[in-house]
Amino acid sequence: MKSLAELQAIKNRMKDKVVLRDGMESTRVVVGMATCGIAAGARPVLNAFVEGVNKEGLEDKVTVTQTGCIGLCQFEPVVEVFEAGKEKVTYVKMTPERAQEVIEKHIKGGQVVNEYTVGTVTA
């Protein structure tokens, strides 16, 4: 070890590996992972969220986690986005591609992707 910069480089490289242990962040993406969700393809969606959040460097602000059956089995995979001080948004019939779009537009851009929300699909 010759300099603080070298130390900082290791720290940066490791940061996303331990950041999970800081506990819950303000924005939470919850993927329904009950039997119905898994059967409908929730796991690729979950992984797409985890990867997307990391790729965008948002792991400090966003926690991706899973939950059991939300109760809308016919609309699985269901993803809910919770943001502090805002109303919860429920996305249905998600795919990894749609997940990318949600990260891009909603989580980064603050713009809810209306076409995938439960209200639009069921209406």
Place this chain on the structure above:
Amino acid sequence: MIRSQVLICGGTGCTSSGSQQIQDAFEAQIEKNSLQDEIKLVRTGCFGLCELGPVVIVYPDGTFYSRVSVDDVEEIVTEHLLKGRRVERLVYDDHGKAEADEFGNIALSDTTFYKTQNRVVLRNCGVINPEDIDEYIAMDGYEALGKVLTEMTPEEVIQEVTDSGLRGRGGGGFPTGRKWALCAPNKADQKYVVCNADEGDPGAFMDRSVLEGDPHSIIEAMAICGYACGCSKGYVYVRAEYPIAVKRLSIAIDQAREYGLLGTNIFDSGFDFDIEIRLGAGAFVCGEETALMTSIEGNRGEPRPRPPFPAVKGLYGRPTVENNVETFANIPQIILRGAEWFASMGTERSKGTKVFALGGKINHTGLVEIPMGTTLEHIIYEIGGGIPHGKKFTAAQTGGPSGGCIPASLIDTEVDYDNLTAIGCMMGSGGLIVMDEDTCMVDMAKFFLEFTVDESCGKCTPCRVGTKRLLELLDKITAGKGTMEDLDRIEELCEYIKTNSLCGLGQTAPNPVLATLKFFREEYIAHVQDKKCPAGVCKDLLTFTIDMDKCIGCGLCARNCPVGAIEQTEYVAPRHKRASYTIDAEKCIKCGVCMGNCKFKAISKQ
């Protein structure tokens, strides 16, 4: 991409309750469900709540599973990790006291055990993998060493430590900054830093937990100390009974060398430092600094008179700084966050936090770190969860065999160095043994004295012979043969041992006796005058009797009595069909088996 991490406690407590097997089971289950790329297993140091071990925490939710068994692992993997459903029956709910968040989750930090703790020394224990230097670096590790070597002079480092008000955590409470300042100016061809990890107080295990859970913090702190005091060589003296600690520390030293954080020209500053481990054989006296150094030199671990102090003439006759593990663990944080931050915690003359090992009659056995000045009441009833079975709190022993007890009447004592000294106790290394109404205080004092009699190295007479004679006097009292004069003789002998012993072991050995005599004299008097043990512990003073009217004559006690001391009489109690039993006091060995077996509470002891 890892989406979830499973932390498994790898401290000694959880390891002995099977956390290695749990880890193996997790590995197998994760593989079976093809989750290797999504879930990461991390074996950490001690979380502190040993009572509830083996402990498993699942992040990012922070779900805290307690008392996990190998059979539970499959359910956790298939339910929680795969489907995202918590296994509620294993979630620690803090007896309903912790509030769940909007997702029904109870985070570890919200439980009463953790809520009021302030983790400085233990900040990485149970959080990082102690066998991975990168994880330590991710938690600001070695930044303090880098800062010290590139931006600060040795004098500035010592000033920072002095300003922080940090005092030795091994028991004595000597100001750490002053200790460093005493050693720094002394010139020699070689100077040493020694880390005292010879933790020997019965019931204390904070140093072990730091070495097991965060070994790099000690390496970093020793290097900082070496820079400040002009030492290029360090020794960690750790007892061989701590195999996990030794293993993790060895791994950590190797990793630090590999990264050039130990060795020559660290951070390109021209500073050289390296560390070696020395294993102790587990003699209590080797925790005394001069005996410890003698032992490192390869000689029999015996103390020597001071002065000369180690700062002048220590290890191999060279100037030496010796600090305890917990003291060192504070150093990197003080450098990084500043003396002012550290001094903002604690009381007037005791700054920072202290780790206590809670043990004895308490619900949450384990390791807690709290700011100095927290009241004993808060420690026992809030963090410790109170006394089991609703029993009454009698006293708490601090400082192990060198300390004294704090009686229930002083439960509002704010725990710091000076307050404890003022009531005749001692902070010691931080063992806190809680006693309830079923503890005989004379017997307790006898227990600790037996320990010091065993552990006395024998070099000086007051300790070698004095403690032995003292123990004989206590034996006499618990056997019901003591006199009131004996109590005076005990006090006299205690004072003599205290003033005339060579080292800390002898000087503090009488403390448990003196403290109990001061606060629980009436218990001693009950043993001497009434020939009774109020707590019902001292066997020689007990008699077991069967209430013949309550006895239904089932004979369970007689069948279980190991010495055949219970026989049936001819007396049949009113409304009972069979004859009652009675105990032959001559034959009875007072084991209490009969009492435990009687379903009708017909047997009592007095």
